[in-house]
Amino acid sequence: MTQPQTKYRSRCSIARTLDVLGDKWTLLVVRDLMWHGKHTFQELQASEEHIAANLLSERLKRLMALGLVAREAYQDRPVRYRYALTEEGRSLEALLLQIMGWGHAHLGGGLYDPQAGRTVADATPDGPL
Amino acid sequence: MTQPQTKYRSRCSIARTLDVLGDKWTLLVVRDLMWHGKHTFQELQASEEHIAANLLSERLKRLMALGLVAREAYQDRPVRYRYALTEEGRSLEALLLQIMGWGHAHLGGGLYDPQAGRTVADATPDGPL
DNA sequence: CGACTCACTTTCAAAATTAAAGTGACTATG
DNA sequence: CATAGTCACTTTAATTTTGAAAGTGAGTCG
The missing domain is CATH 1.20.5 (Single alpha-helices involved in coiled-coils or other helix-helix interfaces)
Known part of the structure; x- marks a missing residue:
């Protein structure tokens, strides 16, 4: 589960889900991580829909804060990350x-x-x- | 089905769905129409999450344009509308x-x-x- | 050295959201 | 009959988010 970093609009599960996933990009990032073997920033950014780099960066941060995505360095100097869904993310x-x-x-x-x-x-x- | 009034970002069904429903309000309106017996502008606006009137107005227009919601006047002079999901909306x-x-x-x-x-x-x- | 890659961050204009106030067509009250 | 109130919006203005582009930092390659 997740720490409540957001104050939700209401107790409704739908409203809460929309509070964290309700935009045009977040679930596309999840889609690419889930099914399309895209795991680096570059790969995620190169998807058909062309998410802007700042938005991808921010969305990955949010998904990590929610515990749905985790990253690990796959290289040092310079450090480069591979993003992947956590078990919760796979849900x-x-x-x-x-x-x-x-x-x-x-x-x-x-x-x-x-x-x-x-x-x-x-x-x-x-x-x- | 629906006329393509929007140009979609891609052929991906998820991207398309997010193009039309991917925001923090649209599905809450659908929720209220679907389950909570809210059918007038006023009732929809009075929901717990407090959607702004201009957004409710715009969302209802979009949902009607998509064929997911229809309205009928329940009174003339002044004309007042009742909004309801179409069969497609109920899907x-x-x-x-x-x-x-x-x-x-x-x-x-x-x-x-x-x-x-x-x-x-x-x-x-x-x-x- | 200079060019290039990757993973971002910064910048800034444009678009969307928010909150509040306003409008138009009435109905009800004093 | 004037005033207040209801409903369904629309308009306005401030704030926030988005989108596109350019910039940055750490490093590799030739």
């Missing part, structure tokens, strides 16, 4: 799958199969008909 | 439940049982230990 997989399923059904996005490790259904370029 | 229930479950387990929020129509597990005031 977000079901949530990610649910979001993906909804987006696929309603917004025409692609479907990634974590089992197969690849996209198994195409996205429509501009969304549904 | 968000599983997502809401997943978010709630995660927030309950990891952030110490309350658990609402839609079947029972009430909160069945307490929230810890400031989050988990």
Whole structure:
């Protein structure tokens, strides 16, 4: 679990989850760590959606503060870090799958199969008909 | 389904979903429409988290544009509207439940049982230990 | 030495959020 | 009939967050 570094808006679990994950970038970082083998700052930044470096930096800090992500140096001089989900972070997989399923059904996005490790259904370029 | 009024950041279903629902307020509005019997502007605004009127107004417009919410006048002179989820909007229930479950387990929020129509597990005031 | 890489941080303009006040169409009260 | 109140917003202005770009520091490579 996690230290309460944030004061939550309310006692509602949904509101609390949105307080910490409710923005356009955080869950994309989690997605890349979870499924796409991206673990360095550079790899995470290079994703299709092009997160700005300052935002990636800030989001990684938040995820670490929440205990969902941990980093370890994979090299000294200069020190370079590898980011990975903690066990608690991996608990977000079901949530990610649910979001993906909804987006696929309603917004025409692609479907990634974590089992197969690849996209198994195409996205429509501009969304549904 | 929905007209593509937005250009999505990518073909990823998660990114697309975050493009339309990825903020701190939209899913709280959906929560209130889905489970808490709040259907007027006033009722939605009066929720615990205190959304600002201009944001509620803008979010309702977006949800209507997406086809997830519809409104009907429940009175003329002056015309007053009642907002409700469409069938497509109701498809968000599983997502809401997943978010709630995660927030309950990891952030110490309350658990609402839609079947029972009430909160069945307490929230810890400031989050988990 | 000079060029390059990686992991950031800083800067600054633009966009989003917040809180408060204002508006328009009425209804109810004195 | 004038005033107060309700509801559903919109407008305004201050603050915060975001986004894009440039800069920094530690080091490697040629």
